[in-house]
Amino acid sequence: MMGVGMESLSVLDMVPIGLFVLDRDLVIQFWNRTLETWTGLSREEMVGHQLKEQYPHLLEPRYAGRLEDVFQQGTPAVFSSQLHPEMLPVTLPGGRRQHQKVTVTAIPRDGKIRWALVAIEDVTDLVEQVGLHREMRDRALEEVGYRRQKEAELQRRNRELSIMHAATTAITSPARLRERLSNVLNLLLSYTGFEAGMIHLFEHEDPDGALVVQTGLLPGTVEEVRSIWLAGPYLDLMKSTEKGAQEEVRTALLGAVRKEAWRDLLWIPLTAEERPVGCLMFLSERECLLDREEREVIESIICEIGTAVGKALVEARLKDAHAQANLYLDILMHDVGNTVTTIGAASELLALQLEKPSPGALSQIQRGIAKVNEIIRNVSTIRQIHEQDKTPLCPIRLDELVRTEMEVFVGARIINEVPPCEVLADRLLGEVFTNLIGNSLKHGGRDVTIWIRARPTEGGIECSVEDDGPGIPEEKKRHLFERFETGQGERSGHGLGLYIVSSLVRRYGGSCRVVDRIEGHPEAGTAVRFTLLAGGNHVPVSPPGDGDWPPERDGIGNHRLVNRT
Amino acid sequence: MTRILTDEQLDALKELINIGVGRAAAMLNEMTSSRIRLRVPWIRLAEAGELESLIGKDSRQLSAVKMGFGGPLSGSAALIFPKTEAAILVSHLTGEPADTPDIDALRAVTLTEIGNIVVNCVLGSMMNLLQQQVSFSLPCYGEGDLASVMRTSMRSPGDRVLLVRTRFCLEELHLEGDIVLILEVGSLDQLLLGIESLEG
Numbered sequence: 159m160m161g162v163g164m165e166s167l168s169v170l171d172m173v174p175i176g177l178f179v180l181d182r183d184l185v186i187q188f189w190n191r192t193l194e195t196w197t198g199l200s201r202e203e204m205v206g207h208q209l210k211e212q213y214p215h216l217l218e219p220r221y222a223g224r225l226e227d228v229f230q231q232g233t234p235a236v237f238s239s240q241l242h243p244e245m246l247p248v249t250l251p252g253g254r255r256q257h258q259k260v261t262v263t264a265i266p267r268d269g270k271i272r273w274a275l276v277a278i279e280d281v282t283d284l285v286e287q288v289g290l291h292r293e294m295r296d297r298a299l300e301e302v303g304y305r306r307q308k309e310a311e312l313q314r315r316n317r318e319l320s321i322m323h324a325a326t327t328a329i330t331s332p333a334r335l336r337e338r339l340s341n342v343l344n345l346l347l348s349y350t351g352f353e354a355g356m357i358h359l360f361e362h363e364d365p366d367g368a369l370v371v372q373t374g375l376l377p378g379t380v381e382e383v384r385s386i387w388l389a390g391p392y393l394d395l396m397k398s399t400e401k402g403a404q405e406e407v408r409t410a411l412l413g414a415v416r417k418e419a420w421r422d423l424l425w426i427p428l429t430a431e432e433r434p435v436g437c438l439m440f441l442s443e444r445e446c447l448l449d450r451e452e453r454e455v456i457e458s459i460i461c462e463i464g465t466a467v468g469k470a471l472v473e474a475r476l477k478d479a480h481a482q483a484n485l486y487l488d489i490l491m492h493d494v495g496n497t498v499t500t501i502g503a504a505s506e507l508l509a510l511q512l513e514k515p516s517p518g519a520l521s522q523i524q525r526g527i528a529k530v531n532e533i534i535r536n537v538s539t540i541r542q543i544h545e546q547d548k549t550p551l552c553p554i555r556l557d558e559l560v561r562t563e564m565e566v567f568v569g570a571r572i573i574n575e576v577p578p579c580e581v582l583a584d585r586l587l588g589e590v591f592t593n594l595i596g597n598s599l600k601h602g603g604r605d606v607t608i609w610i611r612a613r614p615t616e617g618g619i620e621c622s623v624e625d626d627g628p629g630i631p632e633e634k635k636r637h638l639f640e641r642f643e644t645g646q647g648e649r650s651g652h653g654l655g656l657y658i659v660s661s662l663v664r665r666y667g668g669s670c671r672v673v674d675r676i677e678g679h680p681e682a683g684t685a686v687r688f689t690l691l692a693g694g695n696h697v698p699v700s701p702p703g704d705g706d707w708p709p710e711r712d713g714i715g716n717h718r719l720v721n722r723t
Numbered sequence: 724m725t726r727i728l729t730d731e732q733l734d735a736l737k738e739l740i741n742i743g744v745g746r747a748a749a750m751l752n753e754m755t756s757s758r759i760r761l762r763v764p765w766i767r768l769a770e771a772g773e774l775e776s777l778i779g780k781d782s783r784q785l786s787a788v789k790m791g792f793g794g795p796l797s798g799s800a801a802l803i804f805p806k807t808e809a810a811i812l813v814s815h816l817t818g819e820p821a822d823t824p825d826i827d828a829l830r831a832v833t834l835t836e837i838g839n840i841v842v843n844c845v846l847g848s849m850m851n852l853l854q855q856q857v858s859f860s861l862p863c864y865g866e867g868d869l870a871s872v873m874r875t876s877m878r879s880p881g882d883r884v885l886l887v888r889t890r891f892c893l894e895e896l897h898l899e900g901d902i903v904l905i906l907e908v909g910s911l912d913q914l915l916l917g918i919e920s921l922e923g
Contacts, residue, residue: 220754224840231850233843234790234861238836240817240829241754259832261861269856281832288829295825 176246176258176278179265182229184209184217187273196248196256196280213246221245225262228274232264239281246278257285318455321349325459329466340371342463343438346456347373350448352424352440356380358387359428359436359467375441382414387437415441422446426460430468438463487541495534502527536654539589543661551582551666553693556619560610563591570599576612580694581619583666590662593655594623594686602627602683615689618668622687629680635672656686663688728768728915735918737766739852740887740902743845750840755816761841762890771882771905775869778803778886778901786810786826787865787872788838792846794857796914797907799876800846802838802889804900806866809834812900815893831864838862841889845902852917876905883911 170177171191179188189204199212210217216225221242224235237245237260248256259281265273328341339357347355354374372380386392392410395403404427412423420441428436438460440446448456505523557576564572572595581587591610598608602625609624630638639660660670668689675683728736744761751759769777786809789801804812806826813830814821816837826834839862850857865872887902906914 220750223750223753224843227843227847231843231847232856233847233850233859234839235843236832236836236839236862238829238832240813240833241836263861264859266856266858271856281829284828288827291827292823 174280176280178204178276180209180225180274180276181272184225193246193278196278197246216245225274228262228264229271232266232271234264235262236260237262239285248280250282254282256280257282314451318451321345322455322458326462329459329462335467335470336369336371338466339369339463340373342459343371344373346438346459347440350424350440350452350456351446352422352442354420354442355438355440356383357428357436357438357463358384361435361471369436376418379415379418382417383411383439386410386414411439419443424448426456428460428464428467430464430471433468435464435467435471484541487537491534491538494530498527498530498534533654536658539586539658540654540661542586543658543665546584546586547665549584551584551691551693553580554583554587555579556581556612556621556690559588560591563588563595564610566592567595567599569604570595571605571607573607573609576610576621579612579614579619580692581666581690582693583662583690586662587666590659590688591623593659597655597686598623598625598627598684601625614692618689618691620687620689622685624675624683624685626675626683629674629682630672630684631680638672639670659686659688663690667691732915732918733766733768735921736885736914737763739848739918740766740845743848744841744889744902746848747841747844750844751816751837757816757893759816760892762892764888764890766888767886768911769884769886771873771884774873774884774886774903778869783868785867785869785872786834788835788842788862789865789872789876790839790842790846790862791860791876792857795853795855796849796857796910798905798910800842800905801873801876801903802841802900803869803872803903804898808898808900811896812837812891812893812898815896826866835862835864838864841902845887845904849914849917852921853913873903873905882907885911 167179167188170188173190174192176193176196177188177190178186178193181187185206185208186204189199189201191201194200204212216222227233228235239257239259242260243255243257245258245260248258250256257280259279261277263275263277264271265275325342325345328345329338331338331341343355343357347353354372356370356372356375359369370380370384392407395407408423408425411425415423420443422442422445424440424446426438427434428438502524505520505527509520555578557574557578560574560576564574595608598606606625606627609622611622611624612619639656663670668691670686670688673685673687674680675685741763744763748759748761751757767777784806785803786806787801787803789799791799807824810824810826810830811821813819813826813833814823817833842862846857883906885904885906887904889900889902891898891900
């Protein structure tokens with residue numbers, strides 16, 4: 159190297175960096191020992207030779223231009239391993255390629271740049287470590303991305319469940335159907351991003367037979383859309399499940415709403431129990447795209463709406479049926495009752511006027527009248543049970559009520575063993591005793607003895623109405639409380655009395671059963687036992703026998719006669 | 724106090740710098756086989772204290788490649804990017820995934836090379852004009868806010884700074900960086916004299 163003694167450069171042999179010196183003609187002037195080791199090319203082989211002899215690619219413009227700048231301007235040049243992976247190819251043990259960072263700096267002398275020092279750093283370890291670090295980072299990022307994706311899915315699912323819950327709550331609330339539909343419509347609009355919408359039910363109790371709830375639409379648009387919905391061909395097409403038919407309806411509706419600059423429209427038929435009952439329509443001023451999950455949520459909510467609408471329609475029909483049944487009952491109880499009263503009066507008059515009235519025929523007429531009156535009375539009681547169904551129960555003195563009921567049955571042998579106590583019931587509780595005492599008298603005849611008892615049970619009171627009448631065969635006992643189930647004897651009733659008893663006891667929170675008055679001896683009479691909830695502070699005194707029924711239940715002696723007049 | 728440059732002087736400087744960045748773009752394209760274009764929308768002569776407001780972007784997270792120079796023209800030059808834009812530039816030039824936000828040690832060297840090329844070319848066009856030998860320090864990479872990346876270059880808020888807004892256009896990607904030239908006393912005058920002699 160001209161002007162620079164080799165001995166002064168010998169220090170460069172000691173650094174772990176590849177170093178060589180070029181002159182302006184790109185002839186190598188120095189080649190250090192590190193480079194000898196890396197490249198396998200000796201100093202002797204390289205010094206005095208053109209760079210291009212061993213490394214012709216370094217004369218390509220991407221390198222040559224920058225080397226020229228070093229000599230012309232004196233500006234240093236940096237070559238990174240990422241942009242120049244093969245600047246001075248070196249194979250490392252194991253066959254790996256060496257990664258290098260190369261810096262070229264000018265060496266001036268006498269105001270002129272005469273040489274350039276090329277320094278090559280081995281950055282292979284750095285590249286590999288960075289590579290490992292990137293792999294770890296990418297894996298971590300991938301994991302974070304996966305977690306974020308799952309979180310987003312969870313949030314989305316949560317939102318879907320939340321909207322479905324809100325919609326279900328709104329549509330099943332006790333509010334009026336119009337209000338419920340309006341609430342659920344607003345929820346659907348906020349979920350889908352549509353700006354306006356309406357729900358139209360074909361059948362409703364409104365005066366015009368249809369119901370419309372809407373949000374964000376002008377009255378004129380509502381009327382226009384309704385006129386399309388209600389027009390014959392469209393109504394039929396709308397009820398059709400065919401896609402072509404539905405598309406035809408959509409086109410017609412779009413024509414109507416585009417007059418107000420609505421751009422996108424979604425309409426969905428509303429069905430209840432597979433029957434078309436109405437439509438939903440959503441409108442937007444921009445294009446609203448719903449993905450599969452959103453559509454599924456909407457379909458699910460619309461299914462709920464359909465169920466609620468179907469239920470409302472059934473309720474409306476039930477209300478009509480109930481009103482009709484009430485009309486029939488009014489006719490029965492008022493008109494038929496009046497007629498029977500008239501017939502009764504007429505039969506008594508007839509008996510007085512006739513010289514030789516037939517006792518059989520007259521008593522047949524009077525029994526008939528009594529039966530009709532009983533039927534009317536039973537029907538009236540059942541009606542009251544249904545009407546009272548929603549009124550709260552209140553404490554009633556059981557012993558006093560039984561005493562009052564006994565007064566109705568003048569001449570009957572009734573033994574009242576009910577201690578002072580209160581039960582939860584209503585004013586119809588007396589009907590239970592009226593029917594049971596009446597049944598005992600009907601089936602046991604005038605000489606039958608009736609016991610009425612009560613004893614405490616867990617959380618309530620068990621009552622027992624017993625008689626020493628003919629008893630009931632075992633196979634009939636189970637069905638006695640069913641409606642229209644009657645006894646077998648001549649005096650059997652119309653099957654409503656015990657049905658009334660069981661209906662009332664159920665309403666009071668209790669249950670009924672029929673047993674032999676003396677177990678295993680059906681011929682010794684019947685006991686009807688039912689439970690009632692205890693009310694107030696009057697707790698009955700426990701009867702003897704550790705809460706069991708007293709020994710008198712075997713019907714032998716010690717009967718106290720009451721109300722025998 | 725900020726020296727006021729005439730429109731003609733600014734235009735001449737801008738032309739000089741445009742020659743440099745044009746050459747830098749050609750070199751980058753040659754090296755990376757990319758289709759990069761460099762534009763200089765504007766240049767400003769300002770005081771160092773005004774630099775932060777002139778750079779204008781998020782000056783808390785910057786990546787900078789800086790070189791010092793001495794001689795008839797002395798001072799330092801830096802290519803400065805917001806760190807995120809620097810990462811995007813490196814990703815595009817190296818073909819790495821563009822969602823890599825880091826500037827690790829390897830990417831720092833790559834960015835050093837890019838800055839080295841751009842600054843070399845801009846300074847080179849000035850050297851050619853002055854026809855005088857200037858010595859250079861090696862380029863170095865730094866990150867941080869403006870004060871920390873230019874810490875050793877700016878001595879006082881009154882230093883003269885030539886700020887060159889540089890736009891890197893890679894296909895549909897447009898990134899903006901700044902070339903900051905901090906010139907010591909007399910250097911700007913030397914430069915302007917050189918320009919005037921060229922015009923004369």
